[in-house]
Amino acid sequence: MIAAQAPRREPAECAIEIDRAPLPTTLIKALAEVTVTMSRSQATTGVLRFDTHRDERGEWIVQDSGHLAPWKPIAITAHFGSHSEEVMRGFIKQIDVDYPASMGAASVRVAVQDETLALDREHIRRVWAATGSDGGTNGGSDGGTVSDGQIVRELVSQTFVDVVADPGTSHTSLCQDATAAVFLRQRARALGFELYARAGVLYFEQTALDGEPQPAIMVYAGSESNCAGLSIHYNGHMPDGVRVDRAAEVGHENTSSTFRSRLALLGSQSAESQKSSLKPFEWRMARPYGAGQAQVEAAAQATADRNAWKLIAEGELDGTRYGHVLLTHRTVEVDGVGSTFGGRYYVDEVTHTFSPAGYSQQFRLLRNATGQS
Numbered sequence: 001m002i003a004a005q006a007p008r009r010e011p012a013e014c015a016i017e018i019d020r021a022p023l024p025t026t027l028i029k030a031l032a033e034v035t036v037t038m039s040r041s042q043a044t045t046g047v048l049r050f051d052t053h054r055d056e057r058g059e060w061i062v063q064d065s066g067h068l069a070p071w072k073p074i075a076i077t078a079h080f081g082s083h084s085e086e087v088m089r090g091f092i093k094q095i096d097v098d099y100p101a102s103m104g105a106a107s108v109r110v111a112v113q114d115e116t117l118a119l120d121r122e123h124i125r126r127v128w129a130a131t132g133s134d135g136g137t138n139g140g141s142d143g144g145t146v147s148d149g150q151i152v153r154e155l156v157s158q159t160f161v162d163v164v165a166d167p168g169t170s171h172t173s174l175c176q177d178a179t180a181a182v183f184l185r186q187r188a189r190a191l192g193f194e195l196y197a198r199a200g201v202l203y204f205e206q207t208a209l210d211g212e213p214q215p216a217i218m219v220y221a222g223s224e225s226n227c228a229g230l231s232i233h234y235n236g237h238m239p240d241g242v243r244v245d246r247a248a249e250v251g252h253e254n255t256s257s258t259f260r261s262r263l264a265l266l267g268s269q270s271a272e273s274q275k276s277s278l279k280p281f282e283w284r285m286a287r288p289y290g291a292g293q294a295q296v297e298a299a300a301q302a303t304a305d306r307n308a309w310k311l312i313a314e315g316e317l318d319g320t321r322y323g324h325v326l327l328t329h330r331t332v333e334v335d336g337v338g339s340t341f342g343g344r345y346y347v348d349e350v351t352h353t354f355s356p357a358g359y360s361q362q363f364r365l366l367r368n369a370t371g372q373s
Contacts, residue, residue, distance in 0.1 A: 213330070
């Protein structure tokens with residue numbers, strides 16, 4: 001374990017299991033740093049960096065230990081004295097060993113990824129369609145269609161202990177020409193869904209902003225402060241709506257529809273520029289060739305929701321003072337920055353770093369409003 005010292009609080013510690021067994025003492029002593037990056041748009045990844053040396057038998061204590069190999073299961077947990085919280089679980093993806101000119105600087109770098117790595121092993125070419133007369137397992141019962149949620153469940157049932165999947169859109173047929181990991185990421189982006197793995201469960205769902213927020217990020221709060229620095233950026237040059245043009249069903253004129261964000265506001269005042277004296281702020285979206293109307297509308301809605309995140313907050317938490325693992329895909333309160341920018345944010349990305357210097361969490365938060373809600 002790597003301990004991070006903090007006054008008046010028990011240091012946060014990082015515990016690692018490989019192949020469901022605790023990391024041996026020899027490897028714990030050689031462990032120099034652990035980083036884990038969670039992101040709403042990518043799989044959770046991490047790096048374990050070891051210092052290594054050769055023993056009297058000519059064996060290297062890390063790379064020759066027999067404990068590190070690609071595809072071994074790995075779990076990383078943060079201990080906060082009285083309680084523990086999982087940071088990530090997954091597999092070892094890659095091992096890099098560096099033998100520089102100075103033998104004392106030799107090192108081993110172990111790259112890891114969450115359990116979605118197991119979905120990236122087989123390239124699948126398949127047309128997903130409703131159940132036919134052969135009684136296949138990839139079908140739906142809603143008027144001869146198959147939903148995104150049904151596809152997700154079939155693709156990942158062999159990998160995850162549980163799946164939480166919203167229906168998404170329904171398709172008479174949907175072509176897959178990629179691994180399950182790539183295909184599901186494409187579908188999530190097209191729908192504006194969240195796709196992530198956590199604690200053995202795969203989530204494929206709409207953005208949820210109404211859940212219980214995580215413990216607050218405290219800025220300039222005296223002895224209760226846990227934030228080492230915070231910057232907030234308010235980008236007004238993001239459109240408030242997405243316009244889609246299409247040919248009229250009757251006649252020769254085009255018709256258009258405008259899509260605005262449907263996400264709940266994380267504050268009292270929308271970050272949109274509707275109150276300005278300027279023309280409505282809308283951008284047109286090109287219609288993909290061959291896309292059906294339902295798919296185009298879903299993509300437009302997803303784009304409008306992404307454009308609503310006009311506020312970005314970036315900073316760093318003292319992990320020991322915070323006492324928790326800050327998670328993506330959930331909300332968190334920011335306190336101490338005033339009534340305009342204080343309030344609830346959505347967690348977009350977090351990089352957790354354990355080292356002898358401490359446990360830090362660099363974060364990126366999103367918001368679609370100002371003011372206290």
